[in-house]
Amino acid sequence: MDTIMGDPLDFTASCPIPIQQYPRIQLAHGGGGKLMHQLVERMFLKAFGDQSEEMRHDSAVLNMPAGRMAFTTDSYVVRPLLFPGGDIGAMSVFGTVNDLAMSGARPLHLSAGFILEEGLPMETLWKIVCSMRAAADRCGVRIVTGDTKVVDKGKGDGMFINTSGIGVIEHSLNISPASVRVGDAILVNGDLGRHGMAIMSVREGLGFEGTLESDSAPVAAPVLELLAAGVEIHCLRDLTRGGLASALNEIAQAANLRLLLQEKLIPVRADVHAACEVLGLDPLLVACEGRFVAFVPPQDAPRALSILNRGQSGGSAVCIGEVRGEIPPLVALQTVLGPSRILDMPSGEQLPRIC
Amino acid sequence: MKYLDEYRDADAARQYAQEIARVTTQPWSIMEVCGGQTHSILKFGIDQLLPDCVNLIHGPGCPVCVTPLELIDQALEIAARPNVIFCSFGDMLRVPGSTADLLSIKAGGGDVRIVYSPLDAVRIAGENPVSEVVFFGVGFETTAPATAMAAYQASRKGLKNFSILVSHVLVPPAMEAILASPHCRVQGFLAAGHVCAVMGCAEYEPIVARHRVPIVVTGFEPLDILQGVLMCIAQLEQGRAEVENQYSRAVRPAGNQPAQDLIREVFTVVPRKWRGVGEIPQSGLGLSSAYAAFDAAKKFGLTDRVVLEPAECLSGLVLQGHIKPPECPAFGKRCTPEHPLGATMVSSEGACAAYYRYRVLTK
Numbered sequence: 001m002d003t004i005m006g007d008p009l010d011f012t013a014s015c016p017i018p019i020q021q022y023p024r025i026q027l028a029h030g031g032g033g034k035l036m037h038q039l040v041e042r043m044f045l046k047a048f049g050d051q052s053e054e055m056r057h058d059s060a061v062l063n064m065p066a067g068r069m070a071f072t073t074d075s076y077v078v079r080p081l082l083f084p085g086g087d088i089g090a091m092s093v094f095g096t097v098n099d100l101a102m103s104g105a106r107p108l109h110l111s112a113g114f115i116l117e118e119g120l121p122m123e124t125l126w127k128i129v130c131s132m133r134a135a136a137d138r139c140g141v142r143i144v145t146g147d148t149k150v151v152d153k154g155k156g157d158g159m160f161i162n163t164s165g166i167g168v169i170e171h172s173l174n175i176s177p178a179s180v181r182v183g184d185a186i187l188v189n190g191d192l193g194r195h196g197m198a199i200m201s202v203r204e205g206l207g208f209e210g211t212l213e214s215d216s217a218p219v220a221a222p223v224l225e226l227l228a229a230g231v232e233i234h235c236l237r238d239l240t241r242g243g244l245a246s247a248l249n250e251i252a253q254a255a256n257l258r259l260l261l262q263e264k265l266i267p268v269r270a271d272v273h274a275a276c277e278v279l280g281l282d283p284l285l286v287a288c289e290g291r292f293v294a295f296v297p298p299q300d301a302p303r304a305l306s307i308l309n310r311g312q313s314g315g316s317a318v319c320i321g322e323v324r325g326e327i328p329p330l331v332a333l334q335t336v337l338g339p340s341r342i343l344d345m346p347s348g349e350q351l352p353r354i355c
Numbered sequence: 356m357k358y359l360d361e362y363r364d365a366d367a368a369r370q371y372a373q374e375i376a377r378v379t380t381q382p383w384s385i386m387e388v389c390g391g392q393t394h395s396i397l398k399f400g401i402d403q404l405l406p407d408c409v410n411l412i413h414g415p416g417c418p419v420c421v422t423p424l425e426l427i428d429q430a431l432e433i434a435a436r437p438n439v440i441f442c443s444f445g446d447m448l449r450v451p452g453s454t455a456d457l458l459s460i461k462a463g464g465g466d467v468r469i470v471y472s473p474l475d476a477v478r479i480a481g482e483n484p485v486s487e488v489v490f491f492g493v494g495f496e497t498t499a500p501a502t503a504m505a506a507y508q509a510s511r512k513g514l515k516n517f518s519i520l521v522s523h524v525l526v527p528p529a530m531e532a533i534l535a536s537p538h539c540r541v542q543g544f545l546a547a548g549h550v551c552a553v554m555g556c557a558e559y560e561p562i563v564a565r566h567r568v569p570i571v572v573t574g575f576e577p578l579d580i581l582q583g584v585l586m587c588i589a590q591l592e593q594g595r596a597e598v599e600n601q602y603s604r605a606v607r608p609a610g611n612q613p614a615q616d617l618i619r620e621v622f623t624v625v626p627r628k629w630r631g632v633g634e635i636p637q638s639g640l641g642l643s644s645a646y647a648a649f650d651a652a653k654k655f656g657l658t659d660r661v662v663l664e665p666a667e668c669l670s671g672l673v674l675q676g677h678i679k680p681p682e683c684p685a686f687g688k689r690c691t692p693e694h695p696l697g698a699t700m701v702s703s704e705g706a707c708a709a710y711y712r713y714r715v716l717t718k
Contacts, residue, residue, distance in 0.1 A: 204471060264365075277359065279471075280446075280703050332716055337368045337577055339400025342714040347692035351445035352471065353703040354418050355391070355497040355549060 015126035016042040025120040030150030039148065047129045048112070048136075048143040060144035062109060065168045070105035072096060073164035081124060081158050084198050085213030089128035091289055092161040093135035093143075094218045095240070101220035102236040102292065104175045104227055105167030107139055112146040112163050117156035125159070139218045141165070167220075171227045177254035179234040184323040185301035186259060187294045189219060189308050190316060191267040192244055193286035197275045208275055217290030222308050226294070231304045235295040239288040242346055245331065246285070247293060249345040252329045259331045261321035261343065280353030285346045295323065362576030363399070371581035372404040378585070378592055382408040384540045385587050386533070386676050388526060389547035390417030390704025391575050397713040399577045409584065412540060412676040413709075415529050416547050418494040419446050419702035420674060421629040422522045424662045427452040427698075430491050430520055433655050434465045440483060442476035443491040444498075445469040449701040453662045473498075473505035473519075480509065480517035489651045492521045497549045499523045499640055500614035503621035506646045518651035521641055524627055526550050527558050528638035534566045538677050543587040545573040545580065548602035555610025559598045567596045574602040621646050630698060631664065631671025670697035673706050680710040687711060 017039065028035040045056075076092040093110065100107040112132065116125065136143050143163075173179070194215040201208050219238065226233055235255070237247045244266070252259050268276075268283045276283045296304050301319055308317030324332075333343040387393055393413045396402050402411055415421055431452045434441035441457070448457040448469065461467040466486075470476050473490050480488035492502040502519060509517040526547060533539055546559060551572045559570045569590035573583030583601045590597060600606055618640070627639025642650050651657075664671075668690070669683040680686050680699070690696040692708060699705035 204469075206471065273359065335399045336363050337365050337399045337401065337404060339403035340716050341397070341400055342712075342716065344712050344714070348449070351448055351703070352469070353391075354444045354446045354494050 015123050016046055017122050017126070023122055025116045025118055025122065025125065025150055027118050027150050027152070030116065030148055036148065043126060043129055044146055044148070047133045048146070060109070062144065064166075068169040070100050070103040070167045070169055071164070072099040073162065074099060075160060075162040077157060077160050078199065079157050079203055081128060083202055083214055084211050085195075086216035086289070087128055087131050088159065088161055089130075089132035090135040091216050092163045093132050093139060093141070094216055094289065096163040096165040097139045097141060097218050097220050098238045098290070098292065100165050100167035101218075101223040102175070102238050103167070103169060104171050104173060104223060104233060104236065105169045106224060107141045107165055107167040107220050109144045110136065110141050110163050110165045112143050112161060114146065114148045115156055115160040116148065116150045117158050118150055118153040120158050128159070135218070139220055173227075173233060175233050175236055177235050177251045180251065180255040180257055180295050180323055181234060181297070182257065182323050182325040183298055184234055184295040185298045185319045186248070186261070186321045186323065187296060187301060187304055187308065187317060187319050188239075188244070188267065188291060189222065189294070190215065190291055191269045191272070192239065192288055192291060193268055193272045193276065193283035195289040196243070196286035197272050197283075199287075200279070201275060206275075208271070210271060212271055212275065215288050215290040219290060219292050223292075225307050226304055229303065229307055231300045231307070232297050233294055234297070236292055238292040241287050243283070243285045243287055244293070245282070245343050246345050248331045248343070251293075251295070252331050255323075256327075256329045258324040258326045258329055259321060260324050260340075261331065261333045263333050264336050265318055265320045267316065267318055281350045284343065285350055298322070359576070362574075362578045364578065368401075368404060368577055368581055371578065371585055375409065375581070375585050375588060376406045379406055379409060379588055380592060382410065383542055383588055383591050384410040384412055385543045385545060385584060386412040386414045386541040387545040387573070387580065388414040388416040388530065389550070389575070390420065390702065390706065390709075391549075392416075392545060392547070392573065392580055393706050394704060394709045394713075395575050395577060395580055397709040400715070401577055401580055403715065404581070405584065409588065411584075413673070413679065413706040414544075414676060415533070415629065415632065415674040416495065416526065417674070417699065417702050417704040417706070418498070418524065419450055420670065420698040420705045421524060421632065422447070422450070422493055422698070423628040423630045424453055424664060425628070425660055426520065426522050428660070428662055429652060429657045431455055431457065431460055432657065433489050433520065433651060434460045434467050435463065436655075438486055440466045440468060440479055440486050440488045441491070442468050442470045442479060442488060444493060446703050447491055447493055449695075450698045451695055451701070473502045474508065477505050477508050477512070477514065477517060480514050481512065484516060486516060488517050490517070490519045492519045492523055495524055495526055495547070495550050496554045496618070497547070499618050499622065500553060500611070503617040506621045506642065506649050507617060509649060510646065518649050518654045519642065520651040522627075523622065523640035524629065525624070525638050525640065527562060528635050529629065530562055532632070532635045532638070533675055534562070534568065536675065541568065541676060543569040543591055544571070545583045545587060546570050548572055548574040548579070548606055551600075551602065551606045551610065553611050553614050556598050556600055556606065556608050563596050563598055569596050570598050572598070572600045572602050572606050574605065629674070631668070631674050665696050668697035670699040670707065673699055680707040683707070
């Protein structure tokens with residue numbers, strides 16, 4: 001694996017903050033004094049920095065390539081912090097990298113803002129910071145600036161992370177809902193709903209047999225491969241909160257076009273499907289963290305799918321529907337039985353049914 | 356997926372629909388009792404597969420929807436108190452009381468927790484001995500055994516800080532009430548399979564005998580519902596009125612005896628008000644005298660108050676099958692899942708929510 005942040009980090013090394021002294025985060029770790037300095041130096045700089053002076057300034061100074069840039073920010077709140085298939089740290093890197101990728105940008109630099117809750121085990125923070133570094137290496141990005149605050153016990157869910165990212169756009173397409181055309185194929189890069197159900201199964205202690213693992217993963221590389229292969233991408237959207245239904249409704253509204261999906265083509269793994277059935281949830285509304293939809297001209301769809309399926313782990317890319325011209329703009333779903341209905345945006349968080 | 360995909364097979368569904376069309380010689384109106392069945396029907400478009408002369412009427416089998424407004428208000432009042440941990444099934448949290456819902460109480464600082472089983476609430480009570488833990492016991496005969504088990508275990512453990520706000524209701528008296536209405540259009544029922552898995556089929560025999568209506572105990576998957584409709588229409592066309600069991604893979608004629616014993620141990624049958632419908636005699640379960648110490652309404656000194664529903668909400672007519680949701684003037688306009696006038700628009704088993712969420716394409 002390439003290492004672009006100086007020396008490779010030994011992820012097996014134990015937490016660099018002396019545990020005997022500070023097994024848990026204290027308010028003073030965000031107070032601007034020696035403890036905060038120690039936290040930054042020994043943990044964040046060790047993990048993210050290249051030990052140069054640049055990380056110690058109030059801002060990072062970067063050399064940027066010419067041309068269009070993409071810039072995005074996202075905040076990450078998840079309980080538990082470590083979950084099957086991922087953790088808040090990797091998620092905060094992948095999520096922002098994925099947001100950049102949805103413009104077809106090559107992600108370059110990230111910032112990381114930490115809000116830590118007093119009492120957070122230092123070992124947990126170290127695990128998460130190491131995971132962020134590994135995630136950044138995997139995506140080929142650098143974490144170049146950051147911030148730490150500590151809030152009182154009970155005022156934060158262990159930790160919150162905000163990451164912002166910038167990336168360079170090396171293509172000339174306008175990847176946005178405005179570019180969506182009638183006849184476009186709607187592709188999805190893998191099975192849906194796994195992240196949301198993985199989180200729910202551990203958070204609520206539902207005790208499903210087997211382990212559902214989050215689909216948390218970076219998607220910049222496959223998007224860049226599509227662009228490099230000359231696939232005329234019209235629109236991309238990553239499927240996070242609200243799942244497929246929310247993302248597609250947003251695009252249908254913005255593009256002022258109707259989307260028609262075939263329910264039988266939408267990939268949902270049997271274990272995710274079963275967990276959703278038990279709880280009365282719709283997998284099409286459940287969050288993903290490594291999935292996106294791509295709108296491409298129908299003639300480009302087979303090539304795009306073969307690229308997305310190349311060396312992919314955890315699911316297979318498929319075409320789930322097409323863009324239609326009818327109004328009003330909405331998402332229509334042909335059910336497995338044949339009739340069609342609307343696939344609406346969820347009105348709030350899905351709540352488990354009674355019986 | 357095993358035991359799921361088989362019951363969603365498009366070819367088999369088409370064959371059932373063709374068979375229904377073949378045997379149907381005149382218009383029939385059939386009520387599916389359970390809101391879970393209503394949602395399956397709308398979600399998969401099962402109604403669109405049926406001949407026009409077969410009319411599916413949606414029944415009152417949504418526990419969230421029929422929980423009376425007064426009781427929701429009592430729940431809100433208890434949940435807002437300091438030192439109370441209020442435990443509820445998730446589906447109750449968005450249901451509008453007269454001024455708020457449980458989600459807003461939670462946002463205002465109330466300790467409202469979603470549980471998946473009433474036994475989780477018993478565990479929380481054990482872990483939080485200085486808090487009062489209240490479980491909102493909602494549902495039909497399906498969830499009543501689990502609530503009963505919670506009361507039974509709390510009693511065995513001698514928990515003093517656990518109580519239940521009970522709103523359990525019974526299906527057969529509601530079916531009787533629907534049939535007794537002068538506006539009744541129902542000619543046959545699809546009974547709720549999971550209710551019968553607990554209670555068995557025998558309690559429907561007197562209804563069949565009294566009202567001469569076919570009752571088919573039916574499951575929740577598309578092929579279950581289509582087969583249930585076919586069995587019901589076959590009875591109607593042949594002039595038969597019997598209790599039949601479509602859902603035999605889950606329902607035994609005698610039901611689940613231990614669950615029934617537990618219900619009888621903990622509960623006693625009481626009159627109950629149904630939201631939008633009114634009081635139905637002998638249609639609810641209340642805690643028996645042996646378990647009266649776990650009655651949250653008594654423990655918190657709550658009194659019955661009469662609260663008026665918004666006049667604009669026609670959910671009572673929907674629940675009784677007199678109208679379908681789109682016939683309500685407020686449907687989708689002044690009443691949406693984001694701004695509901697009644698519970699039928701927010702519950703995952705509510706008919707209005709089903710029609711709104713799974714709107715059919717008009718063109």
